[in-house]
Amino acid sequence: MRSLRYGALCALTMLIPLSPVSAEEGVTKTEIVIGNVLPMTSSAALVGRAAHFGTVIAAAEANANGGVNGRKIIIKTEDDGYVPARTVQGLRKLMDEGLFGLIGTGAGAGTAAILPILEEEKIPTIVSFSPVKASIDPIKPTIFMIGASYQDLIFAQMKYIHDNDVPENPKYGIIRQDDDFGNQLEEGFNRAIEAYKPEAADPIRYKRGQKDFGAEILRTRSNGVNILVAGGVTTEIPAMLKEASKFKMDLRIATVPTSTLPPIMKLSAPSGYHYYSGDYISPMGSDGTAHFAEVAKASLTEEELGAVNRYSLTGYVAGKIMIEAIRRCGDEPTRACVVDKMTSGEPFDTTGITLPLTFAPDRHISATAVRVLEVDPTAGTVTPVTEFEQF
Amino acid sequence: MRTRHFVETYQKHVALSDSPATWSWVAIFIIALLAFPFLASTYLLAMVTSVGIMVVGAIGLNILTGSTGLISLGQAGFLASGCYTTGLLITDYGWPPELALPAAGVVSALLSLLVGIPSLRLKGLYLAITTMAFSFIVTHFLLYAESITHGPYGVRIEDLNFLGLDLADQVQLYLFVLAVAILTALAALNILRTRVGRAFNAIRDHDIAARVMGISLTRYKLFAFAISSFMVGIAGGLMAFQFRFINVDIFNVLLSIEALAVIIVGGLGSVAGAILGSFFIILLPEATREVLDFLPDSISSALSIYIYEIRGLMTGLTIIIMLRIKPQGLVGLWRDVKRYWTHWPLSK
Numbered sequence: 001m002r003s004l005r006y007g008a009l010c011a012l013t014m015l016i017p018l019s020p021v022s023a024e025e026g027v028t029k030t031e032i033v034i035g036n037v038l039p040m041t042s043s044a045a046l047v048g049r050a051a052h053f054g055t056v057i058a059a060a061e062a063n064a065n066g067g068v069n070g071r072k073i074i075i076k077t078e079d080d081g082y083v084p085a086r087t088v089q090g091l092r093k094l095m096d097e098g099l100f101g102l103i104g105t106g107a108g109a110g111t112a113a114i115l116p117i118l119e120e121e122k123i124p125t126i127v128s129f130s131p132v133k134a135s136i137d138p139i140k141p142t143i144f145m146i147g148a149s150y151q152d153l154i155f156a157q158m159k160y161i162h163d164n165d166v167p168e169n170p171k172y173g174i175i176r177q178d179d180d181f182g183n184q185l186e187e188g189f190n191r192a193i194e195a196y197k198p199e200a201a202d203p204i205r206y207k208r209g210q211k212d213f214g215a216e217i218l219r220t221r222s223n224g225v226n227i228l229v230a231g232g233v234t235t236e237i238p239a240m241l242k243e244a245s246k247f248k249m250d251l252r253i254a255t256v257p258t259s260t261l262p263p264i265m266k267l268s269a270p271s272g273y274h275y276y277s278g279d280y281i282s283p284m285g286s287d288g289t290a291h292f293a294e295v296a297k298a299s300l301t302e303e304e305l306g307a308v309n310r311y312s313l314t315g316y317v318a319g320k321i322m323i324e325a326i327r328r329c330g331d332e333p334t335r336a337c338v339v340d341k342m343t344s345g346e347p348f349d350t351t352g353i354t355l356p357l358t359f360a361p362d363r364h365i366s367a368t369a370v371r372v373l374e375v376d377p378t379a380g381t382v383t384p385v386t387e388f389e390q391f
Numbered sequence: 392m393r394t395r396h397f398v399e400t401y402q403k404h405v406a407l408s409d410s411p412a413t414w415s416w417v418a419i420f421i422i423a424l425l426a427f428p429f430l431a432s433t434y435l436l437a438m439v440t441s442v443g444i445m446v447v448g449a450i451g452l453n454i455l456t457g458s459t460g461l462i463s464l465g466q467a468g469f470l471a472s473g474c475y476t477t478g479l480l481i482t483d484y485g486w487p488p489e490l491a492l493p494a495a496g497v498v499s500a501l502l503s504l505l506v507g508i509p510s511l512r513l514k515g516l517y518l519a520i521t522t523m524a525f526s527f528i529v530t531h532f533l534l535y536a537e538s539i540t541h542g543p544y545g546v547r548i549e550d551l552n553f554l555g556l557d558l559a560d561q562v563q564l565y566l567f568v569l570a571v572a573i574l575t576a577l578a579a580l581n582i583l584r585t586r587v588g589r590a591f592n593a594i595r596d597h598d599i600a601a602r603v604m605g606i607s608l609t610r611y612k613l614f615a616f617a618i619s620s621f622m623v624g625i626a627g628g629l630m631a632f633q634f635r636f637i638n639v640d641i642f643n644v645l646l647s648i649e650a651l652a653v654i655i656v657g658g659l660g661s662v663a664g665a666i667l668g669s670f671f672i673i674l675l676p677e678a679t680r681e682v683l684d685f686l687p688d689s690i691s692s693a694l695s696i697y698i699y700e701i702r703g704l705m706t707g708l709t710i711i712i713m714l715r716i717k718p719q720g721l722v723g724l725w726r727d728v729k730r731y732w733t734h735w736p737l738s739k
Contacts, residue, residue, distance in 0.1 A: 041700065083640055083641050084545070084636060084640055084641065085640075092433060092437045093434040095434070096432040096434035096435070097434075112544075112545060113634065113635075116547070116635060120559075178535075179534075179640070180543045180545070182543065183544065
């Protein structure tokens with residue numbers, strides 16, 4: 001009998017209700033909760049953490065000015081470890097704790113995984129960490145996207161090289177990761193090949209997490225490639241450059257925006273290569289990011305500032321837009337109102353990081369113009385070589 | 392107080408348990424699990440649903456590794472084949488989920504025969520490496536056979552009606568997974584008490600002696616592979632129902648190692664061990680998070696940038712301490728606790 005009573009007590013303990021109920025999810029009289037699900041660990045942590053701190057800076061700036069109509073903005077971030085299934089779990093956790101809107105949506109596959117939930121729950125979302133076309137094509141009522149696709153970023157660089165820096169006997173090649181990210185790069189590569197009809201080698205795929213690219217570079221060399229899309233996510237880019245430098249290969253190199261991050265530039269410097277990158281925001285350290293740098297310094301600790309990079313800018317921009325849309329809704333913000341304000345056509349100021357951004361009911365994407373950048377990792381400089389252009 | 396175990400009838404001999412107290416505990420546990428979704432938060436519900444899926448897979452692995460002694464690092468491959476079979480049959484071929492789920496088990500079981508046959512002469516680490524290679528082949532196939540598997544883009548599952556249940560609804564999915572987990576546990580308990588189960592144990596304890604006694608090693612090892620993989624395949628199918636987006640990224644070798652950790656931490660060769668191990672491994676990171684949330688704000692903010700690494704370290708450390716203190720796993724710990732309370736106040 002004693003064991004039965006004890007068992008019943010245990011069973012009752014398990015049944016304690018855990019979730020609070022409110023009129024509008026994530027909004028209380030004093031707070032509004034905005035969430036991120038980002039890779040805070042794994043090989044993508046360098047960018048995931050930076051994006052998180054970008055949103056923290058946007059919230060801190062709003063809170064320092066009295067909050068949003070008297071309410072404090074709270075940022076909650078869940079780690080998905082760069083695994084789509086965990087992006088789903090992270091989102092469910094945020095929803096459980098009360099989530100008003102979402103900014104960080106994981107990497108490409110993670111974003112794709114949570115799209116059905118975001119649609120079902122009508123959560124205002126700004127996809128900015130890893131722009132995925134499926135987020136806004138076809139248009140989903142509450143989901144918005146900032147930034148050009150990887151296809152456009154690669155195409156812009158290949159067009160620039162074709163028009164301005166083409167070597168003798170040009171032959172194009174790509175080394176890319178064997179996932180959705182790599183597929184997007186290859187689509188951009190193929191678009192350029194179809195547009196300019198140059199000679200091109202077959203794409204080379206590598207497995208996610210690969211560290212050594214000796215075999216891939218040897219194949220690239222034997223194929224006679226001299227214009228290479230180095231399609232690494234982060235540290236894969238300097239690893240490819242290091243291998244290429246061993247053979248003193250004469251290369252024009254196109255990369256993704258992570259190649260402009262200081263740690264990646266530092267790792268790339270010994271190879272001696274200059275390379276191209278593309279971006280839809282102003283580079284760190286430029287005039288366009290001066291305000292951001294000032295606010296970041298006031299909002300973060302020294303250690304946290306060390307984690308800030310280019311991805312903090314996109315996190316900050318997404319945070320600014322979400323917060324401003326909430327502010328425009330007045331004292332009683334609702335998810336429906338925020339979506340209305342987002343699509344009203346009224347521009348959102350991003351303090352110079354991009355031109356003021358707008359969305360419309362039939363256009364849920366903004367900041368798609370791309371600028372080609374030349375990166376000198378030895379000098380640590382990132383120089384725009386074109387103006388912003390639509391591709 | 393019961394001091395000895397006497398069985399007087401055949402019915403009692405074949406019963407899963409002849410102890411009313413055991414059945415009472417099981418009933419209480421099941422009632423609590425049935426009431427759980429109506430009171431718990433959706434996130435906690437999703438976590439316990441994951442535990443249920445892990446239970447199905449872990450019971451399958453336990454039959455192969457715990458009961459038959461065949462170490463497998465190929466669970467990620469079997470899980471992936473089950474998950475993709477269900478997802479692709481529903482999405483691309485329009486199969487109803489009622490058929491796609493059992494098909495996941497069948498496909499995994501058939502694939503296990505492909506691994507099992509060449510592995511018949513292998514034992515221990517050699518078998519582990521062979522099964523791991525199978526896992527690599529499966530993930531490679533899923534990634535590169537884009538025309539069949541959607542490659543890196545993954546598969547999104549829209550329609551999830553299973554015998555009138557809407558599995559997109561968290562509560563209904565939870566109840567469905569619970570039912571499958573209970574059926575799997577009952578099936579495993581029964582298999583392990585039959586001639587087949589005893590043959591598995593004999594092979595595990597001494598395969599040459601088992602052969603001398605007339606046990607066909609070929610037949611029973613393949614049987615163990617097939618039963619185990621069927622259950623793991625079903626677990627994969629349930630994963631497809633839970634996530635509704637499947638992608639090859641999660642089926643890495645770490646998942647196979649985690650599955651082994653579940654049955655080792657829970658207790659090898661025991662169905663209860665697979666259940667306890669699944670709860671422990673899935674809920675431990677959450678428990679770690681809760682513990683860290685209790686830290687004073689000054690310490691929390693100082694650690695904020697490393698908080699995710701600290702969680703991972705604490706999770707690993709807890710498993711090490713757990714196995715150091717109780718190598719028999721959670722089942723051993725449970726038996727000790729039970730013995731202590733049975734003999735209390737005379738327990739030592």
